[in-house]
Amino acid sequence: MIIGLTGGIASGKSTVARAFEALGAPWVDADDVAREVVEPGEPALAEIAERFGAEVLNSDGTLNRRALREIVFHNDNESESERRWLESVTHPRIRERLIAHLERLAASGAPYVLLVSPLLFESGQYQMVDRALVIDVPEALQIQRTAARDDVDEAQARAIITAQMPRTERLARADDVLDNGGSETEMRRQVAELDRQYRELALTPHRE
Ligand code: ADP
DSSP: OEEEEEOSTTSSHHHHHHHHHHTTOOEEEHHHHHHHTTSTTOHHHHHHHHHHOGGGBOTTSSBOHHHHHHHHOSOSHHHHHHHHHHHHHHHHHHHHHHHHHHHHHHHTTOSOEEEEOTTTTTTSGGGGOSEEEEEEOOHHHHHHHHHHHSSOOHHHHHHHHHHSOOHHHHHHTOSEEEEOSSOHHHHHHHHHHHHHHHHHHHHSTTOO
16 A cells, blocks of 8 residues: 655655654655656666757766756746656656555565655656645744745745645645644654554555
């Protein structure tokens, strides 16, 4: 059984994932895998360099993300088609590698595994999971935790949050919700309860 774990910036995805891991449920982070597929030596990086030229590579052969962002996030028709092309090159490879990671984790005897993905719903990765767990925090707290963790001010944190999927829409698509507006102890209590439910569900034949 695969649980998709998602939430907005600084909602607590990594913190919650570590709490699940402490109870025996391992996880893979979709962001890490997205970076892996464009590392030097990967076919996706070669295709990207072939299409956009050496300007999207750093001198050490790694992907120059800023240069690539400038090409695909220009907000005109051309950048939109380039963005689609980029997704057509990276998404199938990310998906393939995620499946391989998840299968490897499942084979290690875990009762269930987690796919941590900030873009679970937006990317279509929700199709890979059995249930979606949304980590929810009030926006004011989300802004506070973003500003405290990353080097951004409150206005920037607010802008990032505005660009993400609205909280209400994320909640509407959730199978399970973890309220991370309280202390870490309260978070861990909810993780323990979800872990109990997931272990039970994982044993049930003919689940959805
Ligand atoms: P995400 O992975 O969703 O971006 P993180 O797990 O990195 O979020 O959490 C964002 C910040 O909030 C981190 O600095 C983390 O330590 C803190 N944090 C997460 N959950 C709690 C909580 N329940 N109480 C206090 N701080 C928390």
